[in-house]
Amino acid sequence: MQIHGYAAFQAKECLRPFSYTVSDLKPFEVIIQVSHCGICRTDLHMIENAWNRSTYPLVPGHEIVGVVVQKGQLSRLAVGERVAVGWVYSSCLECSECLQENTNICQYKTSIYNRGRYGGFADFVVADSRFCFQLPKQMESVHAAPLLCAGATVFAPFINYQIQANQSVAVIGIGGLGHLALQFSRSFGCETSAISSTEEKQREAKEFGASSFYTYENPPSAMQFHYILCTVDVELDWNLVLSWLKPNGVLCLVSRPKTFHFDPAMIVSTQRSISGSNNANRFLVQEMLLFAGRFQIRPKVEEMPLSEVNTALERLKNNQARYRIVLKI
Numbered sequence: 001m002q003i004h005g006y007a008a009f010q011a012k013e014c015l016r017p018f019s020y021t022v023s024d025l026k027p028f029e030v031i032i033q034v035s036h037c038g039i040c041r042t043d044l045h046m047i048e049n050a051w052n053r054s055t056y057p058l059v060p061g062h063e064i065v066g067v068v069v070q071k072g073q074l075s076r077l078a079v080g081e082r083v084a085v086g087w088v089y090s091s092c093l094e095c096s097e098c099l100q101e102n103t104n105i106c107q108y109k110t111s112i113y114n115r116g117r118y119g120g121f122a123d124f125v126v127a128d129s130r131f132c133f134q135l136p137k138q139m140e141s142v143h144a145a146p147l148l149c150a151g152a153t154v155f156a157p158f159i160n161y162q163i164q165a166n167q168s169v170a171v172i173g174i175g176g177l178g179h180l181a182l183q184f185s186r187s188f189g190c191e192t193s194a195i196s197s198t199e200e201k202q203r204e205a206k207e208f209g210a211s212s213f214y215t216y217e218n219p220p221s222a223m224q225f226h227y228i229l230c231t232v233d234v235e236l237d238w239n240l241v242l243s244w245l246k247p248n249g250v251l252c253l254v255s256r257p258k259t260f261h262f263d264p265a266m267i268v269s270t271q272r273s274i275s276g277s278n279n280a281n282r283f284l285v286q287e288m289l290l291f292a293g294r295f296q297i298r299p300k301v302e303e304m305p306l307s308e309v310n311t312a313l314e315r316l317k318n319n320q321a322r323y324r325i326v327l328k329i
């Protein structure tokens, strides 16, 4: 089977048409006809080889929704079934992390694209059915796509840190991840605050679920939050950010700022923690989709055709996406 998509042939290049052939499927593999694929900042980093691990030609795309058209002999999915796939193609399923269903931090996991695999900026994609997810019937595919990476990433900390409805949560950065984090936080019943670099996002942040809105010129007060979820990768005054946490509070990074300097005095006497969270394990991705369906959590999307993928990437690079761009294939 011939698959047609868009690939970067070298670091930092515009994407160009690319095709490849798939012959035999492995027992758990399926071929999915892609209908929608979200664009995530990770795709930009991979195109640019920002982490020195990109292989070319590189077909990005890891927020994929489509329909199964072909299946290997052991796949439990049915031909014709609508499914979704995220960043993880597969994990080893044997290491101690996998045995605890921490598939998202398996050190042997492979990604849906790179190193001989090709992602969702294409008419079809090959996936491992054990890492495909079912979607609530009423959820539109265009809204489901961004949940696979952005949604899963901001949902997992609520479960892993057992954040409760009587606690206060602040979200730093109101973009692709942040605008979903506000919706999840409100749905969990938490007192929800948005922290942005610009006043411009105030009205929409409140629509997404924030009851309070802050900027760095108009910051929160000290010891205000139980949890701060940071979704931006810019350099912040981390001592100031830590000061906003209550004692025992947690600053959780789902982004990767280049450097992170802080004064240990900000965490020792107050027992504050700084942590990281990487997407979500398979169980939590599926739970997140059900939760989003139940609470009608919807990304705000700009839909663009695959043929305009380079314009779409440019918009994301310039922080113009509101709030997630989804390619219609």
Ligand SMILES: [Zn+2]
Binding pocket: 091, 092, 093, 094, 095, 096, 097, 098, 099, 106, 107, 108, 109
């Ligand atoms: Zn493993």
Ligand SMILES: [Zn+2]
Binding pocket: 040, 041, 042, 043, 062, 087, 149, 150
């Ligand atoms: Zn992503």
